[in-house]
Amino acid sequence: MTCIDIRTGEELWTMPGTFDAGVIDVGAGFMGTTYNPVLIDVGKRLVKYDAITGEVLLDIEGIPNIVSGFTSESIDYPFAYVKQHVGTDPTTGYYLVKFRIDGGMELPTINDRIVWNATMDCLNHFEPNMDFTLSVYDGYVYHHMFPIYAEVGAFDATTGELVWHHPQDSPYAIEQASLGVGLGYGNAYFAVQDMHYIAYDLETGDIVWISEQTGYPWGDFWSYQTTIAYGMVYGFAYDGVYAFNASTGKINWHYSAGDAGMETPYGTWPFHGMGNHFVADGKVYAATCEHSPMFYYRGQSLHCIDAYTGDPIWSIMGYYSPSAVAEGTLFATNQYDGNIYGFSKGETATTVLVSDEVIAKGSSVLLKGTVLDQSPAQRDTPAMSDACMSSWMEYLHMQQPIPADAKGVDVTLDAIDPNGDFVHIGTVTSDMSGMFSHLWTPENEGKYTIIATFEGSDSYYASYAETAIGVGPAPSPAQPIEPEEPTAAPLITTELAIIAFVIVAVIGIVAFWILRKRK
Numbered sequence: 001m002t003c004i005d006i007r008t009g010e011e012l013w014t015m016p017g018t019f020d021a022g023v024i025d026v027g028a029g030f031m032g033t034t035y036n037p038v039l040i041d042v043g044k045r046l047v048k049y050d051a052i053t054g055e056v057l058l059d060i061e062g063i064p065n066i067v068s069g070f071t072s073e074s075i076d077y078p079f080a081y082v083k084q085h086v087g088t089d090p091t092t093g094y095y096l097v098k099f100r101i102d103g104g105m106e107l108p109t110i111n112d113r114i115v116w117n118a119t120m121d122c123l124n125h126f127e128p129n130m131d132f133t134l135s136v137y138d139g140y141v142y143h144h145m146f147p148i149y150a151e152v153g154a155f156d157a158t159t160g161e162l163v164w165h166h167p168q169d170s171p172y173a174i175e176q177a178s179l180g181v182g183l184g185y186g187n188a189y190f191a192v193q194d195m196h197y198i199a200y201d202l203e204t205g206d207i208v209w210i211s212e213q214t215g216y217p218w219g220d221f222w223s224y225q226t227t228i229a230y231g232m233v234y235g236f237a238y239d240g241v242y243a244f245n246a247s248t249g250k251i252n253w254h255y256s257a258g259d260a261g262m263e264t265p266y267g268t269w270p271f272h273g274m275g276n277h278f279v280a281d282g283k284v285y286a287a288t289c290e291h292s293p294m295f296y297y298r299g300q301s302l303h304c305i306d307a308y309t310g311d312p313i314w315s316i317m318g319y320y321s322p323s324a325v326a327e328g329t330l331f332a333t334n335q336y337d338g339n340i341y342g343f344s345k346g347e348t349a350t351t352v353l354v355s356d357e358v359i360a361k362g363s364s365v366l367l368k369g370t371v372l373d374q375s376p377a378q379r380d381t382p383a384m385s386d387a388c389m390s391s392w393m394e395y396l397h398m399q400q401p402i403p404a405d406a407k408g409v410d411v412t413l414d415a416i417d418p419n420g421d422f423v424h425i426g427t428v429t430s431d432m433s434g435m436f437s438h439l440w441t442p443e444n445e446g447k448y449t450i451i452a453t454f455e456g457s458d459s460y461y462a463s464y465a466e467t468a469i470g471v472g473p474a475p476s477p478a479q480p481i482e483p484e485e486p487t488a489a490p491l492i493t494t495e496l497a498i499i500a501f502v503i504v505a506v507i508g509i510v511a512f513w514i515l516r517k518r519k
Helices: 386-397 494-518
Strands: 002-004 011-014 027-030 033-040 043-050 056-061 066-071 079-085 094-100 114-119 131-137 140-146 152-156 162-166 182-184 187-192 196-201 207-210 227-229 232-237 240-245 251-255 277-280 283-287 301-306 312-317 320-326 329-334 339-343 348-354 358-360 365-373 410-416 422-429 435-440 446-454 463-472
Touching (some): 196 232, 410 435, 422 435
Antiparallel strands (some): 140 152, 152 162, 187 196, 277 283, 283 301
């Protein structure tokens, strides 16, 4: 038995031993403790543990010949009920026993803890291959046998008195009943293997209704679990999930796992098993599975269904055995890989940066950042849209290809301007790396606070981040440079040109005669 932190998956403690839930069902969760009957060499024991530390709080031996039970409901805490067999004849000698499970070793033996035991001799057709179930609801301990002919009855949970009983030969007995009885709204609801459900009045044993028939041919093999909620009775069959009106037995909706083709013999993936289904938070969590699989079919999956309408919400591949729903998290073991998975909304982290911290008025700034998943299983991976969440989780954890159409999440960009006014910049969508970006031009000078907000989704909680930029004055406009007026060249008239020519000629002649005389 292992205790795991439901927020992080961290193992807190492990208790070695042989825990045989097939002999006595496991009870759990009362006032911070867990009760686990343990089968060990010296005989059958009732052991109570501190649920946080694993410390043994109670260890009582001497619980002989328990054939079924150890059921306890919070309405009747601190008591538990078991069905006990005395003697060697497997068809007689059955008792219903109520005993205390609170306190410590001040009541050291099971005999010290017995409140009453009631003979069950009225249940007169016990057979070695028959099974039993006990349930506690609204002051009654309810029992039935299966699978061939179901004897049903109810005991007063306070006194142990038999309130009513339908033997196998009674017209009220159920032929071919499943083990999956559900109690609620004053009735007991049985899945019957001729494609319908039946409801008994818990106080009188009268039949309240027989439901509409389910689909042929696979709507007649039911799971070992019936769940009651939202005015409906949820049954799980080989051809899908059914929701019956708890008052009338009318089928409100039917959900199928889809067309399996030749992957299974049933044309679809069946919903069957012991404890493979939960109803919580307006949703039905149902895993496809078979009663006694020879091998695991391809295409098995865990389905999340709208509890009111039967519409699909999400599904994820795997051969799951859901085990609990607590604090907003569904826990399930995937028999494909042997891992325990926790499904819930994930924490996120948003960042935002600016390309320049100070810009001039009229300039643009690039706003960019990320929205990342902070769940322990995939920390710092991109946060993605609800529509692609199943395929994205299968890519991250189940060796599936990256989804080509994966889409990120919407991020709202806003600012508080220098005057304290709110400015909406725009909404952008992150990409498959988790990044978003936006080019923006502020209008005024001064300091802006930039806010990036991811508002959350069905898959993630919200997060936000801030940064700031400064906007300085725009540069002064450049003054045009006046070109200088070119200096006008002096005009040379014809007369001046002739005089200059004559002077040059005279100078040349004079120079010639001077040079000649020197020679």
